[in-house]
Amino acid sequence: MATGFRSFAVILTALSCLPRGLAWYRELPTCLDEFQPFVPVGCFDNGEPGGQEALSMKTEISVTGMTTEICVAECKGNGFRYAGLAWYGNCYCGQTVDTAMVDSSQCSLPCDGNKTQACGGDTQVNIYQDPTFLPVNxxxxxxxxxxxxxxxxxxxxxxxxxxxxxxxxxxxxxxxxxxxxxxxxxxxxxxxxxxxxxxxxxxxxxxxxxxxxxxxxxxxxxxxxxxxxxxxxxxxxxxxxQSLEPCGYEPPANSSSTTTIISSTTSSSLVSSSTSTPASANATYSYSHVPSSSLSVPTSLFPTRSATLTTSVSSGVPSSAPSSAPSSVPSSKPSTTTTSTTSSAAICTATTITPPTCEYSCGKWCSSPLPDWSDGTGCLTAWSSCSLQVAACFAKAGWPDAMDCFSFLEWCADISTYCASKGGSKSDCFAKNPPKGGKPSTTSTSVYPCPTTTTSSVRSSSSTTTTTSSYPVPTPTGGCKQPTNSKYSYGDGAPVGGIALPVMTCNNLQSDYQSGNVFKLYTDSDSRKCASYPRSRCEAACSDACRAQYDDCQYTYAEGCRVNGSAGGKSYGGSVDRFTETYESASTRCTYQYLDCLDVNHGITGDGKCTKYGGGW
Missing domain, CATH: 3.50.4 (Hepatocyte Growth Factor)
Structure with missing residues (x-):
């Protein structure tokens, strides 16, 4: 086990040290529209009376009749990322979680309005998260x-x-x-x-x-x-x-999602941290509670901080995720056939092939297309591009579809196997192992008068151009170290849940590299959106990689264990039964792996690495 071990309470509390702020808050109305269900985060210390609480705003809603549905609707209406319930139904909202996580058994008090739901403990709070936010980091x-x-x-x-x-x-x-x-x-x-x-x-x-x-x-x-x-x-x-789907959001008219209406008077638990299964990301919920008209102005000090236990369950934002360079996709220059006589104008036909922008899809995330290839070297470049995007999938697919990213991970591994066996070509590889959920290329044909008018014979000419990547594709060998811990069963090549560190390697954007940011953490399918770092901040880059791995581990793998890899009638996890341990065990291993990751990467410098643009680690 790595040295410098710290307990859960110490690390989570240390992460919360940010300036405190004074609040003048008048609550907005509760959300009466349909919205995506909040997902459970866990049980947290809520401090002693008068001290720092986990979430910054205590709502004005009475404990009497309180349910999980009522509280999350209040926080949704006020635009907050988190909702929390403590002591039979005190409802809190906040943007960050400012106290340490504790054992779930400490959040066992029943909600006043629904005895089957848990509403915290004497000084503990059950916290839930709106999955429509992108990760702060x-x-x-x-x-x-x-x-x-x-x-x-x-x-x-x-x-x-x-x-x-x-x-x-x-x-x-x-x-x-x-x-x-x-x-x-x-x-x-x-x-x-x-x-x-x-x-x-x-x-x-x-x-x-x-x-x-x-x-x-x-x-x-x-x-x-x-x-x-x-x-x-x-x-x-x-x-x-901001939430990608704020209160009042209406999905596109062509959306195929299923709508399930659950009122605030339902007798079943929606998001109990101990028993319920997070609902499908495609389901929406309607709550009908109207808050008290008494809106007093809080005047106590409220903390703000950067350390949030966020999952990238959001569409579009958020988390850290791997990035691949813009891919090389062949496109055809219009093939031209010209026919004319002395008495009629020549007619030209143009055929345009538009490459896909989404090659593999998991939930709200789409991969960038892999570069085309026709030999073993090109095949390995495509595999690198695929591997660099795995973390992006976990961070941005959204719950529960992020569990499908294990299938994407396996698909990338199958490409590596194909490269080792024959190299072949992209078309042959995809015929044997097609991507899932993406959109195919489109072909369009147009006819127009040819620019020449004097030809007297039939001519046919065609040419093909290949659009090449503007940026090199780095190899998926990063500079940050995966920690090893025999007690909690993780190590090099065997991270918790199979979720590896996102790759931190050389910056593939030349202008950014030449400005001094030689390193990049590949956490987005579009490498232009990835964080870059100067050589002096190599350790910071690895710290960010450790945090991204922790978020994906907690909010995809551990949550997957909570629901046994199944949600909305669908099973996830790829071809392997991945979710075999308890949520508590998985969550504990994710946390210790994060602590060890920070320790093992402490003092890393990257000296001698990425010394020239276009090189590898």
């Missing part, structure tokens, strides 16, 4: 976009509810404020009165955009930047930190 400060100048002087409350306690008000900059809000998982950020920083999940009532000239106070830490004005916010938003 997939978003950077650069993704905040300026919205303009907004009012912040309404009697109905603040425009943004969480004020950040900056370490030094004389050194406030736009970047410092955005960074503080990002760490708390807040999509909205704003600077005000030259030195104040606010964050929020939604804009408060009665907030309006005004002329940008009303935000004219220079930031105390950078006079070249504007930090709002008196009762005026310089407002920013990072859309990747």
């Amino acid at each position: 997939e978003t950077t400060v650069d993704e905040y976009v300026a919205l303009g100048c907004y009012t912040d002087g309404s009697s109905l409350g603040k425009a943004l509810f969480y004020q950040q306690k900056m370490a030094d008000t004389a050194d406030v900059t736009t970047e410092a404020c955005l960074g503080a809000c990002l760490k708390g998982g807040f999509p909205f950020a704003g600077t005000e009165y030259a030195q104040e920083c606010y964050c929020g999940v939604v804009l408060g009532n009665d907030t309006a955009q005004v002329d940008v000239a009303e935000c004219a106070m220079p930031c105390t830490g950078n006079s070249s930047q504007i930090c709002g004005g008196p009762d005026r916010l310089s407002l920013y938003v990072a859309k990747d930190l």
Whole structure:
């Protein structure tokens, strides 16, 4: 076992050390529309009375009659990522989880409104997560976009509810404020009165955009930047930190998903952390609770922090995931046949083949197409491209479809076997082992007058061009070390649940590489969206890789063990029975693997690696 072992409580508490914020919050109405069910995260310490609680906002809804459905609908309506229930039905909402996980047996008090559901313990809280959010660690400060100048002087409350306690008000900059809000998982950020920083999940009532000239106070830490004005916010938003399906979201008209309506008066448990099965990501739910009209303004201090136990159950966001370089796909230049006589115009026929943009699909995730190949070397390049995308699948497919990513992992392994046996070609390989769920290439034909008019014989000409990748495909051999622990049965080549570390290797984008970011963590199918790092931050890159592996392990493998690899009448996991241990055992192994991963990669430098662009590790 790696040295420097830390307990669950220590590591999860250490992850929560971020600035505390003051909140002026008026609750928004509960969500009465259909929405995707929240999924259980676990049982967490909720602190002693008057101390730090797990989630930042305690709602005004009475414990009397409280159920899981009522609480998650309240948090959904207010735009929060997490919902929590404690002490028979105290309902909490928050963007991050700010306390340590504890044993699930400590969350055993029945909900007042449904005795079959668990509502925390005396000082513990059951926490559930909205799966329509992307992971916080997939978003950077650069993704905040300026919205303009907004009012912040309404009697109905603040425009943004969480004020950040900056370490030094004389050194406030736009970047410092955005960074503080990002760490708390807040999509909205704003600077005000030259030195104040606010964050929020939604804009408060009665907030309006005004002329940008009303935000004219220079930031105390950078006079070249504007930090709002008196009762005026310089407002920013990072859309990747917002729910992909907020309350009121309507799926596309051609959606084939099945709708299941469950009212808040149902007698069965929807998301009990101890007994229920997470519902299908395609199911939607409707809740009918209307909250109390009493809306008092909390004035206590609330923490914000970056460490969140998030799963990448979101569409589109979020997590860290592997990335492949843009692939090489053959495309045909129009094949031209020209026929003309002295009495008629020549007619040309153009055939265009459009390559697929989605070759293999799992839930909400699509792979980038693999490069074409016709020999063993090209086959291995395609296998590398496939392997680099495995982590992206786990992070972005969404629950429960992320369990299908084990099938994608096996498909990539089959390509490796094919390469070793014959190399062959992409068409031959795909005929034997076709991708699943993707979209085929499309062919279109058009007829038009040829540009020449003097030919007197039939001519036929055709040419084919191949679109090549703009970026090299790195080999899937990364620089971060998989830890080994005989007690918890994981090691090199045998990570918990078969979910490997995402690959951290050389940056395949030349301009970014030449700017000094020689390393890249491949966590997205589009490598341009992956985080890159200078040589001095090699250890940070591996820490991010460890965290991405932990998230995928907890929220795909451990959750898969909770439901025995089955959800919505479908079995997952590929050809192997992967989900054979208990949820508690799997979750414990995921956590220890994460701790050991941080330890074994401590001090890693990457010296002598990626010394020239286009090279491998």
